[in-house]
Amino acid sequence: MKFVAEIDIMPHKELLDPQGKAVSHNLKNINIQEVSDVRIGKHITLTLEAETEEAAREIVDNACRKLLANLIMETFTFELSAQE
């Protein structure tokens, strides 16, 4: 079965997000005043083959832990959907 995983990898909440601060500052420069906080991370989509949803979930979790996310600095969440 074919699956697609939509993964969000974000910096830990406690960590400073200099990129986010810069964007927040730039938003004010283009007169978008209503935004109080900006956090920037990665969105990764994986297309994969697996026997079951559970097997797919394990593959994606493994890929995130071993390569895609730096667990010291980042957290990851993902949604999985089966493809026809």
Next chain:
Amino acid sequence: MKFVAEIDIMPHKELLDPQGKAVSHNLKNINIQEVSDVRIGKHITLTLEAETEEAAREIVDNACRKLLANLIMETFTFELSAQE
């Protein structure tokens, strides 16, 4: 009212994704063979104040079009949730 926008900014599907290709290759190196395609983009969360959900939607759309996304190379989607 306070809102949080979860924004995904991805390269256009037709564009080559060299970063994605590199990650795909590295996944195979750590013996994760089941992944056939990897696409990498940005996930941005915005916290903002707005009178209504519609006003919030307009602010986020405007922020994406003017600053966050490069509309020539990227597409953006977002979800909005009101915060208590």
